Each structure stands twice: as C-alpha cells, then as structure tokens.
Amino acid sequence: MKIAILPGDGIGPEIVEQAVRVLDVLDEKFEMETAPVGGAGYEAHGHPLPEGTLKLAKEADAVLFGAVGDWKYDKLDRPLRPEQAILGLRKNLNLFANLRPAILYPELAGASTLKPEVVSGLDILIIRELTGDIYFGQPRGVRTAPDGAFKGEREGFDTMRYAEPEIRRIAHVAFQAARKRGKRLTSVDKANVLETFQFWKDIVTDVHKEYQDVALDHMYVDNAAMQLVRAPKKFDVIVTGNMFGDILSDAAAMLTGSIGMLPSASLDANNKGLYEPSHGSAPDIAGKGVANPLATILSAAMMLRFSLNKAEQADRIEAAVKAVLAQGLRTPDIYEEGTTKVGTVEMGDAVVQAL
Amino acid sequence: MKIAILPGDGIGPEIVEQAVRVLDVLDEKFEMETAPVGGAGYEAHGHPLPEGTLKLAKEADAVLFGAVGDWKYDKLDRPLRPEQAILGLRKNLNLFANLRPAILYPELAGASTLKPEVVSGLDILIIRELTGDIYFGQPRGVRTAPDGAFKGEREGFDTMRYAEPEIRRIAHVAFQAARKRGKRLTSVDKANVLETFQFWKDIVTDVHKEYQDVALDHMYVDNAAMQLVRAPKKFDVIVTGNMFGDILSDAAAMLTGSIGMLPSASLDANNKGLYEPSHGSAPDIAGKGVANPLATILSAAMMLRFSLNKAEQADRIEAAVKAVLAQGLRTPDIYEEGTTKVGTVEMGDAVVQAL
Numbered sequence A, B: 001m002k003i004a005i006l007p008g009d010g011i012g013p014e015i016v017e018q019a020v021r022v023l024d025v026l027d028e029k030f031e032m033e034t035a036p037v038g039g040a041g042y043e044a045h046g047h048p049l050p051e052g053t054l055k056l057a058k059e060a061d062a063v064l065f066g067a068v069g070d071w072k073y074d075k076l077d078r079p080l081r082p083e084q085a086i087l088g089l090r091k092n093l094n095l096f097a098n099l100r101p102a103i104l105y106p107e108l109a110g111a112s113t114l115k116p117e118v119v120s121g122l123d124i125l126i127i128r129e130l131t132g133d134i135y136f137g138q139p140r141g142v143r144t145a146p147d148g149a150f151k152g153e154r155e156g157f158d159t160m161r162y163a164e165p166e167i168r169r170i171a172h173v174a175f176q177a178a179r180k181r182g183k184r185l186t187s188v189d190k191a192n193v194l195e196t197f198q199f200w201k202d203i204v205t206d207v208h209k210e211y212q213d214v215a216l217d218h219m220y221v222d223n224a225a226m227q228l229v230r231a232p233k234k235f236d237v238i239v240t241g242n243m244f245g246d247i248l249s250d251a252a253a254m255l256t257g258s259i260g261m262l263p264s265a266s267l268d269a270n271n272k273g274l275y276e277p278s279h280g281s282a283p284d285i286a287g288k289g290v291a292n293p294l295a296t297i298l299s300a301a302m303m304l305r306f307s308l309n310k311a312e313q314a315d316r317i318e319a320a321v322k323a324v325l326a327q328g329l330r331t332p333d334i335y336e337e338g339t340t341k342v343g344t345v346e347m348g349d350a351v352v353q354a355l
C-alpha cells in the first residue's frame, strides 16, 4: 500500500518527519512517496497543488498531509495561495467527510482555558461536510449588483448550495459514527434563516429513519457555538456543513487547549483519505524544533485505521502517545510546571521508543 | 419621545415589564406604546410581525424588544414563525448595525465556564452587520440543481452578498466605536475562501485610511472562534458580517457565563434603534417569575444613550444594576453560594430602589 507524504510549509516538514519515523518502525511496511504542496508547491512548480502532487495523491491509498501557509504568500493571487492546495485536494479526491475528534487527554486538562470540570474527559467528534456548501458553490465573484437595494453598486457574492445526495452521504457517515460511539447525533444548521439548511435538516431527519437506534437532535449554529462553551461534554457526535464545521471544529479543538494533539481525517466514499493535524503551519516557530508532532502522529494512526485497514497498528500508536504523555514529556505548546519540556525530534524519539 | 414596546413571547413580557418600570421612575418621561410580536403577533393577528406592530416600530423613536419564539410554533411555515418578526424589523427599519457588548461583571466571574484569569475584566464589543449577507441575499430556495456535480438533483441554496456601501457604512460604525474605546479593531472574514469576504476585507482596509488612529487587523472566522476561547481579552472591537456575527457574538456572550446580563442595540443610519437582551425567549421558564430582567434593563439604558440622547439617565441605570449586583442579589441563572436568590420582580424592585 502506498502513502503520499505531503509535508507542506512552516512546521509541516518537521512534524511529518516524525510521523514517518513512527510509520517506519511498525511491522507493516508501506511505500511512501513525498511531494511538495502549498507554498512549497508554489516554490517548486509555480502552483500550490502541482500536477505531480495531485497525481501522486490520486494514485496513493492514503495521503499524510502536514500543513500549508506562510505570511510570505499573502500577496499572491488567491488561486496561487497555499490554502488552495488543501481545497483542491479535497475537491479532486472527493474527500467529503471530515472527521475531527476533540479529545482532552486527562494529563493535559490544565492546558484548557476552560474550568477542569467543564472539559475533563471531553471526547466529541465533529463531522464536517467538506466538498460542498459555500466553499465551492457557483456562481461567485465580484460584480455590479444586478438587483436589490444596492443595485448598480459593486458587490462580492458567493453561493451556498447543498444537493440531496451530498447531505444524505454525510448524514450516513455521521449516523454510522454515532452508532459506534454514544449513539447521539446533533445536526447543526441554521434552518430558521437559510433555505439550504432547512433542506439539510429535512434530509438528515429523513436519513434518521434508517438509524432509529441513534438519538438525533437539531441545533442552530449560534446555539451550538454557545453550548460548546457552556457544556461541551453534552455532545457526542456533531454533523454540519462545510462553513459551520470550519468554525465549530476549530472552536471545539481550542476548548481542549491542546490543538497540537488533535488529528483529523478527510474521507471519500471508499474510505480513502487525507490525514492532517488540526493545527496550522505555524510559520513563527518553523525550523526551531519545538513544534508538537503528536497531532500528525495521531493522524497517521487514523490513516492506519480508516484507509489502510490496520486498526491494530493504529491502536499501538495511540497507546504509545498516551505512554509518552504519562511519562511527562511535553512540547512547549502543552508544557506545564512539573513536566519535562522536549522538542519535536525528542517527542518523535519517545513515541518510537514506546512502540 | 416615543418608545415602541414589543414584549414578544416566553419570558419576553416579564422582563420587558421590569425594564418599563425602570424607565418609568426616571425624571424624563417617555410615551410608550405596546404591540404584539413573534408568537404573540401570530396569535393576535395571524402574523409574527403584524402591520400595526411594524407601523408603531417605524413611527417610534426607539423600540424596546423582549424576545420571540416558542417550540409550539415550530411546525408553522417559515414566514409565520416568530423569528421572522425580528428579521422583518431589522430589514424594514434598516437596522444594519448590531452592537453586542460582551462584558464580564467582576461579581459574576464565577459564572463563566472559563478560568477566571482568562475572562476576568472581559470587555469586548462585537459589531455585526445586520441587514445584508446570506440572511437576505436573493436568489434562494429549493430547486433542481442547474449545474455542477449534482446537476438534476434537488438542492437547497442561498446567496451571500455584500455591496460596497453596505460594507463601508458598517466599517465606519466599527472604526468610530473603536476610536471611543481601545482603538483596536479586528475585522473577521473568510477571505481565503469567499469572494464576498475578500471584497469585505478590501473595503474595510480602504475605510481604515480615514481612521489611522485605530489599529486594524484581519482575522479568519475560524481563527476568531478559536481566539475567543483562547484569549478573549486580546480583542477590543470586532466587526463582521451577519452570519459570522451571529455565531461569534453568541459564543462571546457565553464566555461570560452570564448571558442574562448582556444587552444589545441594532441601529440605523440615524441612530434610531431596536434594543433587546442577547438571550432568547426561554419558554421553559416563562411565567415562573425567575427570568433575569437585567439584560433588558441594560438594553433600555443603551436605548437612552444611543437613540434618545439621554446618556446621563443611561449611566444612572447602569450604576443601579452594578449596585444591585454589589448587594449580592442574583436571579437563578447567575446565582452562586453566598449570594441572595431573587425573582424577576424582586430584581426589578431592587433596580428601581437603587435609582
């Protein structure tokens, strides 16, 4: 089986390197091939998602992705900016289901800005639709307003759209995930204002008929943002659209205070997937050897479980990560008094040792 | 000067009653006229925003609004549901600037789910554009997809739109508000994905030329949701669109743990405004005499300051609210051990007394 390794920019290469080391010490051997993406793709081939990189990602059985983006590319035209690579990969590979766990490791409870009793034991899963919604909807652009109160003025516009099959397939993913966990699913919408999300709510309600063992509730996105702050542990699985999911999954990750620990998976209909840490490229600390590689290592574990059918190896990696936390090893982002501060490579060493 | 009083549903009537009592004991006397809105409008006249109510709101110098909504109206067609009243008032009265302070009163620091050091002294102002964006953009609806990967399938769709004058006017409101406070403005967008918000960012940047004494920064909405959880005190004034503002202002309110304390103002170009508590209609506790009237009383204070030009009276009300908190009086939503639990009317009594 073949894994495409796309390190990207900023801390991407350093953290991916540690995840590759971890994969290398497993009994199972994988073919891995590396290609540039994001700013690195632009530097190498003039495009954030070079043709060769896309071809490799398509051929591979799974993609391990670091992070993209750096301030130095801010002035480029939008189609050339690093984040277009991730949007292009999602769309071209049909990675419609983004799974983002927000888990608080007991050892890291102190890192959260929330009170321990509010977040300790937090374990929720946000499922974000990833190839539809206003992210990709046409038409979009800047034009002269054709109608409305500002007719004749310049305006920016985008289109939010969700078709029935798109909603059905993400709903199925969400109900199935909920079935394997606490059997509770919250569908987040804005049905009181948006036609798209009234439609979303109706379809999710319909799909629910096939999953009567799962309890479904519907929540408006503004209320969901509040409930995540007020009582996040009340959630089990959340499913929502691309735009709301972008916002809520980042808020949920930050509740844990340790976004450097959180992996993510983006899957297609056949469980081929792209795996990446939930955090960004952090250009401010790139090359300093202080980045936390654990989110990427845990992303590799998700990859083994979902795309490569090696659940046992995934379990081993997750156990190894728990072991190094229990040993008290911490990168600076999760460091607290009384623990041992280590760098990116030492953290990788420790996981490899624990394996 | 004339105030339209729109109590609405759920706890709306009880809390508005206390705000009216507070207005009644001021030296200044106001003409007040009450009309039904939301579910109450539907019950009385078959529409959440009856013609007479809209007429009154248009004639008046300011509108004091309670809250709308109740589960029993969930099955009505969307145009008849209570929340359409608030959307209709915003649009018909051109209330494009929504000001939502998120303030943590020192006495209530314990009510927050965040650690005291993260939120104590919190005082941020969110300015949400309120009459544009995907809330009102045409076209919208459910149709057969005319193009794209799901051509021929049923789909829901909405249009996000912002015209240049709409962005300019809200940017001016925001820069002026920042100038009166900490002189820092964060414009929240999603310019890396949405054409509308790249356009928004460009226009806000242009308006900034007229306010060089205010520091402007731009932040993506997903990052803003994270930073609100991580370090909310770093913000001074935030300006954003209608949809993002809906989500972020509720999240920010919940950071304080005392959403029952937070007022809001929605203003037109001439500072005519609608004033309402940031919380909802809470039908579960309606009629029980336990609702917190302080957010509505503080909304009345905002009304005096912004629309009725009575800043001194506004100051007096705000001081009275601080005094009752200092006395240790608390409605159940903000109750903590060692304080005195009171009901809605007693809380109103106490504010009236303090005045």
Ligand SMILES: CC(C)[C@H](C(=O)O)[C@@H](O)C(=O)O
Binding pocket: A083, A086, A087, A246, B192, B193, B222
């Ligand atoms: C970089 C950006 C386009 C992207 C998104 O908005 O989806 C990111 O925020 C994410 O969540 O992966």
Ligand SMILES: CC(C)[C@H](C(=O)O)[C@@H](O)C(=O)O
Binding pocket: A192, A193, A222, B083, B086, B087, B246
């Ligand atoms: C009731 C609803 C339409 C409304 C909105 O989304 O604007 C509410 O959430 C608010 O923020 O005032």
